[in-house]
Amino acid sequence: MYKKCTLLVMAYTKKIDHQELVACACKLVEQEGVEALSMRRLAQILDVQASSLYNHFADKSALLAEVAERGLYRLAEKLEHASALARPNPRHQIEAMGLTYREWALQHSHIYTLLFMGAPPLEGDAPPSAAATFAPMLAATAQLVGEDQAEAATQAVWAFIHGFVTLELTGHMQRCLPAEGFTLGLTCLVQGLGR
Amino acid sequence: MYKKCTLLVMAYTKKIDHQELVACACKLVEQEGVEALSMRRLAQILDVQASSLYNHFADKSALLAEVAERGLYRLAEKLEHASALARPNPRHQIEAMGLTYREWALQHSHIYTLLFMGAPPLEGDAPPSAAATFAPMLAATAQLVGEDQAEAATQAVWAFIHGFVTLELTGHMQRCLPAEGFTLGLTCLVQGLGR
DNA sequence: GTCTATACCTTGATAGAC
DNA sequence: GTCTATCAAGGTATAGAC
Numbered sequence: 001m002y003k004k005c006t007l008l009v010m011a012y013t014k015k016i017d018h019q020e021l022v023a024c025a026c027k028l029v030e031q032e033g034v035e036a037l038s039m040r041r042l043a044q045i046l047d048v049q050a051s052s053l054y055n056h057f058a059d060k061s062a063l064l065a066e067v068a069e070r071g072l073y074r075l076a077e078k079l080e081h082a083s084a085l086a087r088p089n090p091r092h093q094i095e096a097m098g099l100t101y102r103e104w105a106l107q108h109s110h111i112y113t114l115l116f117m118g119a120p121p122l123e124g125d126a127p128p129s130a131a132a133t134f135a136p137m138l139a140a141t142a143q144l145v146g147e148d149q150a151e152a153a154t155q156a157v158w159a160f161i162h163g164f165v166t167l168e169l170t171g172h173m174q175r176c177l178p179a180e181g182f183t184l185g186l187t188c189l190v191q192g193l194g195r
Numbered sequence: 196m197y198k199k200c201t202l203l204v205m206a207y208t209k210k211i212d213h214q215e216l217v218a219c220a221c222k223l224v225e226q227e228g229v230e231a232l233s234m235r236r237l238a239q240i241l242d243v244q245a246s247s248l249y250n251h252f253a254d255k256s257a258l259l260a261e262v263a264e265r266g267l268y269r270l271a272e273k274l275e276h277a278s279a280l281a282r283p284n285p286r287h288q289i290e291a292m293g294l295t296y297r298e299w300a301l302q303h304s305h306i307y308t309l310l311f312m313g314a315p316p317l318e319g320d321a322p323p324s325a326a327a328t329f330a331p332m333l334a335a336t337a338q339l340v341g342e343d344q345a346e347a348a349t350q351a352v353w354a355f356i357h358g359f360v361t362l363e364l365t366g367h368m369q370r371c372l373p374a375e376g377f378t379l380g381l382t383c384l385v386q387g388l389g390r
Numbered sequence: 391g392t393c394t395a396t397a398c399c400t401t402g403a404t405a406g407a408c
Numbered sequence: 409g410t411c412t413a414t415c416a417a418g419g420t421a422t423a424g425a426c
Contacts, residue, residue: 012408012410040401051404052410060402116367117312149379155359155368156380160351163358172311173350184344185351185384191382207392207426232417246422247392255420 015048020055022066022123026111029067032101033110034118037064064114069129072110078104083136084136091141091190098161105165112114117166144194153193160189210243213251217261221306224262228305229313232259259309264324266306271328273299278331285338286385292332293356293381300360312361329353341387348388355384 024045029037039060043050057063082100084093105112133152141157142150164182167173173181219240223232234255238245252258278294281287300307329349336352337345359377362368368376 014409016409038400040400049411050402051412054403055409086311117361117365119365152376152379155362155373155376156355156383159359159362159368159376159380160355160384161358162362163356164350164354166312166361167350167354167357170312173354178350181347181350181354184347184388185354188351188387189355189384190387191378192385192387193379209391211391234421236420244393245420246394249421250391 003117016046016052016056021046021053021056022063025069028069029114030108030111034064034114037067068114068129071108071115072133073131074108075101075104075115076129079133080136083140090140091194093140094137094144094157094190095186097140098157098182099160101161102165102182106168109169112165113169114161117169141193144190156193157186157189160185211241211247211251215259216241216248216251220258221262221265224309225303225306229309232262262306263309263364266303266310267324269283269303270296270299270310271324274328275331278335285335286389288335289332289339289352289385290381292335293352293377296356297360297377301363304364307360308334308364311357312364338369339385351388352381352384355380 021042025037025042028042037060039050039053042054046053053063056170057066078100079097083093084095086096137154137157138150141153145153164173164178164185168178212356220232220237223237223240232255234245234248238248248258252261272294274292277291278288281291282287294384332349333345333353336348340348359368359373363373
């Protein structure tokens with residue numbers, strides 16, 4: 001009797017923790033990609049009805065934004081760490097960040113795709129955690145080419161790394177061992193920038 | 196009477212020309228992107244029922260492959276032309292191809308997205324028109340760094356250009372004038388490769 | 391070769407009971 | 409906060425009449 005009563009009282013009470021929800025969404029995206037993340041699928045994993053999810057965020061895009069931000073912070077941490085290890089030589093820092101960036105992107109391909117291969121960033125023009133991601137690269141390039149050209153140099157280095165990674169991820173660069181072109185290009189680019 | 200008879204005879208006869216169909220699909224993708232290309236939409240534009248389209252290709256992916264191949268040939272033509280104009284200096288050729296590539300990609304953003312930002316190429320590992328696209332770049336890099344490193348150098352240059360273009364197309368590089376970082380990076384990369 | 395009609399799937403999101 | 413039930417779209421593809 002008491003048990004039954006307890007169960008009835010327990011019905012329709014909190015089952016979802018927000019952090020757990022986002023973590024689950026991250027995991028799903030990381031393993032199967034953005035297109036695998038549907039309300040129904042996510043609800044099924046959390047053992048909940050799809051409509052219940054809407055009590056925890058406005059719509060799907062809000063959830064995806066949280067997933068993306070989490071990923072971006074992870075990447076930023078890695079880059080900062082790599083840069084710190086290679087200090088104080090800016091060339092070494094840039095090359096180290098490049099290798100780290102590529103490694104992370106290949107290991108978290110679906111998250112990376114969500115971050116940089118999809119639609120433009122949701123917010124106006126200044127993502128919240130984006131600044132932290134590029135800060136170490138900006139610092140290193142500033143040391144290498146001066147403050148004036150730091151932004152352009154960062155763009156160039158980022159473009160190269162991002163381009164290489166995305167070509168690998170989309171399967172457009174399977175011939176020959178890709179790492180060769182990567183290190184060659186990164187070295188040459190840094191060399192060219194540094195004079 | 197005769198008129199009516201003629202109309203009846205004309206009914207259920209050929210309305211779709213294959214070339215026209217592909218051209219229409221190209222136009223639609225070029226203007227509104229791949230996701231805008233649905234069987235219903237395409238049929239509506241051609242003033243035909245959606246099911247009729249299946250008499251002209253097996254499925255949607257076959258149609259998309261035709262659209263992509265057409266675009267790739269267009270790009271290949273542009274690159275070949277740009278390279279020819281800048282001969283015989285390989286550095287000038289590479290830089291010219293880079294500028295042309297970027298220009299074409301930005302002008303045909305949706306086609307470019309279809310070509311290089313989506314799933315891996317459909318065929319096993321050797322696209323038909325891909326070779327033609329990269330031939331001039333391979334020739335120029337071979338002249339610059341030798342046959343041995345030509346492939347790696349081509350990968351590096353391609354990665355840079357592709358990366359820059361895709362970051363522009365996805366809106367991840369709107370701050371500051373992007374062309375600055377592009378020419379800077381391309382010049383430095385070519386410079387670094389050529390010694 | 392085109393037509394009508396439809397089967398069958400997916401998705402995001404909402405209303406109202408509890 | 410969760411539930412059931414449902415809406416409103418959208419997609420690819422097929423069967424069979426003409």
